[in-house]
Amino acid sequence: MTKPAAPKRHLPTSPFKAPDTPAPKHFAVGDQVTHDTYGLGRVIGIEDGLAVLVDFGSTQQRVPSPYSKMTALKGH
Secondary structure, X not given: OOOOOOOOOOOOOOOXXXXXXXXXXXXXXXXXXXXXXXXXXXXXXXXXXOEEEEEOOOOEEEEEOOOOOEEEOOOX
């Protein structure tokens, strides 16, 4: 079994443009979110930069940063 390749770091002396890095996701208590595994939920707690606690109706889950499977819903 092979390991996934580590992302290559950008050298400051490189003549090529640095790759765009996604902005870190930020959530606030009360934000409505969707999660790839758990579905729709609402943020009910925040652990500063470490994790968020989300109520998905049937379950409450602690979702750790970087929240790759979770997105905030707009217009709530």
